[in-house]
Amino acid sequence: QCIIACPVGALHEKENIKDVWKALNDKEKYVVVQTAPAVRVAIGEEFGLPMGTRVTGKMAAALRKLGFDKVFDTDFAADLTIMEEGTELLKRLNTGKNLPLMTSCCPGWVKFVEHQYPDMTDNLSTCKSPHQMEGALIKSYFAQKMGIDAKNIVVVSIMPCVAKKFEENREELSCDGLADVDYVLTTRELAQMIKEAGIDFINLSDEEFDNPFGESTGAGVIFGATGGVAEAALRTIFELLSGKELETVDYTAVRGVEDIKEAVIELPDGRKINAAVAHGLSNARKVLEMVRSGEKHFDFIEVMACPGGCVNGGGQPIVNAKVKEKVDVRLERAKGIYSEDKDLPLRKSHKNPYIKKLYDEFLKEPNSEVSHKYLHTHYVKRDRF
Numbered sequence: 001q002c003i004i005a006c007p008v009g010a011l012h013e014k015e016n017i018k019d020v021w022k023a024l025n026d027k028e029k030y031v032v033v034q035t036a037p038a039v040r041v042a043i044g045e046e047f048g049l050p051m052g053t054r055v056t057g058k059m060a061a062a063l064r065k066l067g068f069d070k071v072f073d074t075d076f077a078a079d080l081t082i083m084e085e086g087t088e089l090l091k092r093l094n095t096g097k098n099l100p101l102m103t104s105c106c107p108g109w110v111k112f113v114e115h116q117y118p119d120m121t122d123n124l125s126t127c128k129s130p131h132q133m134e135g136a137l138i139k140s141y142f143a144q145k146m147g148i149d150a151k152n153i154v155v156v157s158i159m160p161c162v163a164k165k166f167e168e169n170r171e172e173l174s175c176d177g178l179a180d181v182d183y184v185l186t187t188r189e190l191a192q193m194i195k196e197a198g199i200d201f202i203n204l205s206d207e208e209f210d211n212p213f214g215e216s217t218g219a220g221v222i223f224g225a226t227g228g229v230a231e232a233a234l235r236t237i238f239e240l241l242s243g244k245e246l247e248t249v250d251y252t253a254v255r256g257v258e259d260i261k262e263a264v265i266e267l268p269d270g271r272k273i274n275a276a277v278a279h280g281l282s283n284a285r286k287v288l289e290m291v292r293s294g295e296k297h298f299d300f301i302e303v304m305a306c307p308g309g310c311v312n313g314g315g316q317p318i319v320n321a322k323v324k325e326k327v328d329v330r331l332e333r334a335k336g337i338y339s340e341d342k343d344l345p346l347r348k349s350h351k352n353p354y355i356k357k358l359y360d361e362f363l364k365e366p367n368s369e370v371s372h373k374y375l376h377t378h379y380v381k382r383d384r385f
C-alpha cells in the first residue's frame, strides 16, 4: 500500500484492487461500476494503443467480463451535473448572491478553496461531483427500481484521479448513512485488474453501458478536458435562458491548454454571462486574485487542478518523459474526448432522455428537495497551512 503526500491533502493514492476483487467474489454483494469520461481515451495506452485512442466499447466489455453486475457511465451524471449546476447558476444570477459560481467536480480544487480561500467556499457549486451523484442515485433510485437493499450494493468508480479516493471518503458525500461510492480505482488500477484477469483487451468487441445510467450526451463526455464543464454548461444555459436552439455547440474559446481562458455568452435579450476557465492551481489562484481585486468580473469559473484537466489526471497511464518531449499528452487525449462528443447524436445535457426520465420518476426538477438530498453537499472552511 502506498500513500503519497499532497499540498492540499486531497491526493490519496491507496490501492483498492484487492477490495474490489473481494467485493466481486462476494455472492451477497451487487457490485456496480461507473467510468469517468477521461478513462476511455487513456486506458488503451496500457495495452499498447496510441495515445488518445477511444476504447469506450472495449472498456465496457472488459468491465462486464470482470464480473460487475452493472456497467454504468459517469458521463450520465455529468449531464445531470449540468442540469443541477446550470439551474444553480441561474438562481444565483437572479439573486446576485455567491457569484461567481465556481465548479465543484474536482476534489483537488475544492480542497484548495477550503484551505486557501475559505471565505469563498460559498461560491463553490453545492453539486457533488458527477460520480458521487451517480453513486447516491445507484443506492436510492436504482436500488428501489431493482428491489435491492442499498446496503448490499457496492459502487466502484473508475477515475483518472487519485484525489477521488480522498473524496469518496468525505463524510459530506454520503446519504441515508451510506457512502455514495465505496471504492475508487484509477485508470491504471483498472488496467491492472484486466491484465490480472487475463482478458484480451485489444480483441474485445465493443459493448454498450447499462441503463438507466448508460446514456450520455457529448456535453457529458467533454467534462474530461479542461474547459469541458464550462462548455457543457454554456450549451445548456444558453438554451434554458433564451428558449432558443443553439446552432453552433462548439465553444472553442474555452478549449485548449492556454493557462486561463475566458468566454462570454450573449443571450438574445442582451444579457451576458462571463466565464473563466483555469487548469492547474497556480492559474486558479490567479483567477481568484483577479476576482478579489475587482480586476475582472466573472459569473462562472471552472477549475480543474490537473494541467489539462482529468485527461492528464494523476491516476492515468504514466507517459515516458521522452514521449512527453514530443507530444502534448493533454491535447492528444483531449482529441479523443472531442471526437466522441462530435460523434454522439445528442450534445446538450438537457436533451438526454434518461435525464428527463430521472426527473419525471424521482428527482421532480433540478434543485428540488429530492435533488438536494442526494445530489448536493456542503463544504468546510479549513485552516490555511
Ligand code: SF4
Pocket (backbone or CB within 6 Å): 105, 106, 107, 108, 109, 160, 161, 162, 163, 164, 304, 305, 306, 309, 310, 311, 312, 313, 314, 315
Ligand atoms: Fe482529479 Fe485532476 Fe480531474 Fe481534478 S482535474 S478531478 S484532481 S483528475
